[in-house]
Amino acid sequence: MQKKATDKRLTGVVVPVGALRSKHGMGVGEFSDLAVFANLCKRMKLGLIQLLPVNDTGYESSPYSSLTAFGLHPLYLRIEDLEEFKTADNSIKKRIKEAKNKFDKETRFSHYKVLKEKLEICRALYDANSKEIAKSAAGGSLAKWIEQNSWVKQYAVYRRLKEVNEGKSWKEWQEYHTVSGADIESLWKDKALLEDHLFWVWLQTALDTQFSKAAKAIAEAGIVLEGDLPILMNEDSCDIWAYPDLFNQNLSAGAPPDMYSPDGQNWGFPIYNWEAHEKDNYSWWRRRLAAAGKYYQAYRIDHVLGFFRIWACSRNDHSAALGRYVPYTPITAGDLKKLNYDKSRFRWVTQPHIPTSEIWDALRGNWGKDFTEAEITAAANKIFSKALDRVDSEELWLFKKKIKGEKDIEALDLHPAAHSYLMKEWHDRIFIEYDKRKFFPVWNFRNSKAYNSFSADEKKELEAFLEKRRIKSEKAWEAQGKKLLSVLAESSGMLPCAEDLGAVPACVPKVLTKLKILGLRVVRWHRDWGREGQPYVPFEEYPQLSVCTPAVHDSSTVREWWEKEANQGQFSGFIGVPSLPKVYNPGTAKTILSKTATARSRFRVFQIQDLLHLSNKWYAADPASERINVPGTLNEFNWTYRLPAVIEEITKDKDLIREVRELSKVKPAKKKTL
Numbered sequence: 001m002q003k004k005a006t007d008k009r010l011t012g013v014v015v016p017v018g019a020l021r022s023k024h025g026m027g028v029g030e031f032s033d034l035a036v037f038a039n040l041c042k043r044m045k046l047g048l049i050q051l052l053p054v055n056d057t058g059y060e061s062s063p064y065s066s067l068t069a070f071g072l073h074p075l076y077l078r079i080e081d082l083e084e085f086k087t088a089d090n091s092i093k094k095r096i097k098e099a100k101n102k103f104d105k106e107t108r109f110s111h112y113k114v115l116k117e118k119l120e121i122c123r124a125l126y127d128a129n130s131k132e133i134a135k136s137a138a139g140g141s142l143a144k145w146i147e148q149n150s151w152v153k154q155y156a157v158y159r160r161l162k163e164v165n166e167g168k169s170w171k172e173w174q175e176y177h178t179v180s181g182a183d184i185e186s187l188w189k190d191k192a193l194l195e196d197h198l199f200w201v202w203l204q205t206a207l208d209t210q211f212s213k214a215a216k217a218i219a220e221a222g223i224v225l226e227g228d229l230p231i232l233m234n235e236d237s238c239d240i241w242a243y244p245d246l247f248n249q250n251l252s253a254g255a256p257p258d259m260y261s262p263d264g265q266n267w268g269f270p271i272y273n274w275e276a277h278e279k280d281n282y283s284w285w286r287r288r289l290a291a292a293g294k295y296y297q298a299y300r301i302d303h304v305l306g307f308f309r310i311w312a313c314s315r316n317d318h319s320a321a322l323g324r325y326v327p328y329t330p331i332t333a334g335d336l337k338k339l340n341y342d343k344s345r346f347r348w349v350t351q352p353h354i355p356t357s358e359i360w361d362a363l364r365g366n367w368g369k370d371f372t373e374a375e376i377t378a379a380a381n382k383i384f385s386k387a388l389d390r391v392d393s394e395e396l397w398l399f400k401k402k403i404k405g406e407k408d409i410e411a412l413d414l415h416p417a418a419h420s421y422l423m424k425e426w427h428d429r430i431f432i433e434y435d436k437r438k439f440f441p442v443w444n445f446r447n448s449k450a451y452n453s454f455s456a457d458e459k460k461e462l463e464a465f466l467e468k469r470r471i472k473s474e475k476a477w478e479a480q481g482k483k484l485l486s487v488l489a490e491s492s493g494m495l496p497c498a499e500d501l502g503a504v505p506a507c508v509p510k511v512l513t514k515l516k517i518l519g520l521r522v523v524r525w526h527r528d529w530g531r532e533g534q535p536y537v538p539f540e541e542y543p544q545l546s547v548c549t550p551a552v553h554d555s556s557t558v559r560e561w562w563e564k565e566a567n568q569g570q571f572s573g574f575i576g577v578p579s580l581p582k583v584y585n586p587g588t589a590k591t592i593l594s595k596t597a598t599a600r601s602r603f604r605v606f607q608i609q610d611l612l613h614l615s616n617k618w619y620a621a622d623p624a625s626e627r628i629n630v631p632g633t634l635n636e637f638n639w640t641y642r643l644p645a646v647i648e649e650i651t652k653d654k655d656l657i658r659e660v661r662e663l664s665k666v667k668p669a670k671k672k673t674l
Contacts, residue, residue: 006224006298006495011597011664012048012605013041014553016063016628017076018109019608021643024078026096027103028114029642031210032078035217036647042221043651044660049218050226050300050605052553052628054211056155057234059167061111061639062629064230064302067158068238069288070151072207075115079122082206084129092124107625108640126199133202134194142198145205151287153188156200158238160193169236184242208294215295226497227296229288231306232269239284245276246284251312254320255502256443261632263427264320264443266313271306271326274484282487289492296494301485301517304498308481308508309473314434316405321427324440327480329473331431331439339465347398349430349450350439356395359383362421379415386412387422399426430462441466478507482514489515497547497603501525513545518603523550523596524561536574539599540669548601550592551610553628558592558610559584560623584623589613590659597666606663608643614663615656618644 015037020029022036034049041049053063056071063073079085079096099117103109126133136142146152158170165173176183187193218225232253233239240247247270255265277284292299301307313323336346363376371379384390387409388397403409409422430450431439445451451459488496497518500508512519521542527534542548550558556565562584572580575595580588593614597604609626612618620626629638643650650656 006602008047009668010047010224010603011045011666012050012224012226012603013046013608013611014050014052014549014605015608016052016553016639016641017054018111018639019628019641019643021104021646023646023648024080025104026079026100026114026118027106028075028109028111030078031072031076031207031214032081033647034211034214038214038218038221038223040647040651040657041223043657044611045664046223046660047664048224048226048298048603048605051228053228053230053302055230058162059112059115060234061636063228063639064232065234066230066237067162067234068151068155069233069284070149070291071155071204071238072211074119074122074203074207075111076211077118077122077203077207078210079118079125081210082125084125088125088128092121092128095121095124106642108637108642110636111640112636122203123199126202130195130198133198137194137198137201142201142205145208146201149204149208149291151291152201152204153197154184154242155204155238156197157184157187158241159200160196161187163196170241171236178244179241181242211295219297224297225295226298226300227292227494228300228302229292230302232267232271232303235268235270240270243284246273246280247271248273250315251326252315253306254311254313254323256311256323257321258503261320264311264313264323265632266318266320266323271310271312274480282484282491285487286491289488289494293492293494298495298497299492301488301496301498303502304485304500304512304517305502305504305508307484308477308505308511314405316407318406318410321444322405322432322442324432324434325473325477327473327476328440329469329476330435331441331469333437333439335465336431336439339461348453350433351398352425352428353391353449354388354397354425356397359397359421363417379418382414383418383422386414474505474507477505478511481507482511485511485515485517489517513543516545518601519543519546521546521548521599521601522552522555523548523599524555524566533570536571538669538672539595540671542599542601544600544602546599546601547603547605548596548599549605549607550596551607553607554631557607557613557623557626558589559613559619560627562588562592563623584613586614586616586659590663593663594666597663598669600668600671604666609641611660611663612644612650612656614659615653617653617656618650620644 016029017031017034018029020033020037022033025033038049053066054073054076055063055066056068056073057063057065058067099121103114133142137146161173161176162168162170170177188197215225233247235249240249249270251271252266253269253271254267255261257264309325309327311320311323312326313320333346336349341349359380363379384397387400387403389400390397406423406426409426410419412419414422427442427444428448429442430445430448432442433439442448454462485496495518498512498520500512500519501522509519523536526537528537551561555561562568563582568580568582572578575592577591580591589610593606593610626641628641
């Protein structure tokens with residue numbers, strides 16, 4: 001199925017592979033389950049299945065934290081479909097049966113436990129067949145597969161070394177911390193290591209076989225399969241280890257502060273060295289798309305804004321509050337001089353200034369009656385001596401020059417309350433100097449002491465200057481985004497769909513439209529934020545080159561949103577159905593999803609949980625338990641959602657199938673004419 005198959009207006013479903021349940025799985029969804037799921041989708045008249053990323057993330061449950069841009073996750077392997085399983089001894093068969101009995105009862109799956117069990121069983125199965133597998137690698141079908149998938153050499157060497165180093169990041173390895181292509185090739189050819197390397201190759205070829213078979217079944221059902229390509233790579237990944245020149249590891253990608261994350265988001269992933277990619281004709285990206293194209297007809301570009309400009313954080317910081325855009329036309333010392341900032345004013349806008357009295361007030365306010373005045377005095381003196389330097393003879397203090405970021409403040413031997421106060425003060429400035437005499441305006445600079453000390457005219461002058469610099473930088477963002485996305489668009493027959501959420505510059509929709517890349521419209525967030533009341537954008541105004549959805553993997557489900565987050569009156573008025581019940585039920589689901597389906601977008605996609613709510617059989621007691629991920633939290637809950645029943649059981653729900661069929665028939669809303 002080629003790109004033209006995605007030209008139709010389609011209704012689809014989003015599901016993580018791990019969420020699928022079938023009679024044959026081992027406590028987690030597997031690639032082979034996709035064929036069974038496709039049959040259900042075909043009966044529902046759905047035309048698209050969208051997956052979350054399926055690359056190997058090791059024991060990290062987030063699918064957006066890949067160890068490899070190419071290798072598939074062993075978690076999704078069906079062991080019983082392996083050729084080697086046919087001759088497996090009873091002990092392996094017994095262990096699989098016991099694992100199924102243990103894991104299939106769980107409401108959510110344990111990423112770590114299931115993966116560990118699967119890898120141990122696979123290792124036993126491999127050991128029993130290692131001689132035959134080695135022969136195949138020497139001149140049989142496995143040798144041909146390796147030749148066609150050369151990335152697997154680096155992956156296998158990396159995986160073996162990671163195992164030898166007890167799962168530690170490659171940055172903590174004693175040996176092969178830094179390698180060349182020749183080093184990797186030498187390790188690959190080492191006969192003493194061949195057996196360990198081939199284990200990982202054998203797993204990948206099996207995963208490729210099973211996923212390819214499932215993708216073929218989906219295509220034969222007349223359904224488009226859409227994948228998800230995370231823009232960034234985990235710092236501890238095979239690709240950054242093997243191709244360090246393609247990444248800038250001195251900076252960490254993230255997102256600027258917003259109403260949900262006041263200190264921004266620091267994801268910890270290195271940013272790309274686009275100049276190095278260009279010199280290599282973007283071969284890494286081209287190979288990545290070719291690998292994905294074996295399975296998908298469309299793909300989601302995660303955080304497409306990062307191709308235009310990325311929010312980059314210092315490795316000295318935990319938060320992203322003092323991040324900056326890359327690229328960005330820098331503000332120089334000369335620019336500040338033109339604003340008539342003398343030496344004193346220059347320091348005032350580029351460094352935090354802390355009044356003595358404020359330090360005392362902060363300590364007394366935090367500690368109150370729990371500490372004596374002598375203890376507070378001792379704590380204050382510790383702050384003065386370890387963290388700050390006095391400005392001449394003034395009652396004003398600056399951070400010591402040795403302090404370069406939040407991690408340096410954290411390392412100081414101070415009371416937690418003092419740490420918290422100093423962290424807040426560290427962010428208090430208008431400009432951050434990220435390179436010698438190069439500056440970027442701090443995201444929340446309008447809250448700084450410096451900015452609020454300015455007169456109205458001074459503020460106006462500064463704002464005008466920053467706006468000119470933003471406009472100049474946006475031209476660079478547009479040029480970079482157009483160049484990079486053009487490479488992606490021309491390198492594959494897959495249809496690109498962009499995740500363009502967040503603070504979107506005007507150049508982004510312009511470039512996406514020109515390249516015919518679909519943008520993303522999340523109903524609850526697609527509003528006219530500049531107008532009074534922040535009204536929802538009418539469905540007839542959604543662009544055809546877009547994907548419309550009422551919820552995403554990082555948000556609550558439509559049910560939880562409706563019951564706990566939504567302004568029900570406003571949304572009911574927006575869709576023209578004022579009598580919607582406050583408690584979510586199949587009728588409410590039908591109304592909201594059907595109205596969403598009228599969007600003029602090319603694709604209208606719904607999370608599997610939201611579709612299941614069209615039937616009263618599949619409601620969890622707590623709607624929060626149906627979420628896939630809660631951003632900003634690290635726990636065993638995230639990314640481990642499972643269907644409430646096996647696919648075969650859900651397929652028997654005639655009411656559900658009928659309602660989804662009706663949903664897929666919904667016509668687009670007509671544009672209103674004046």
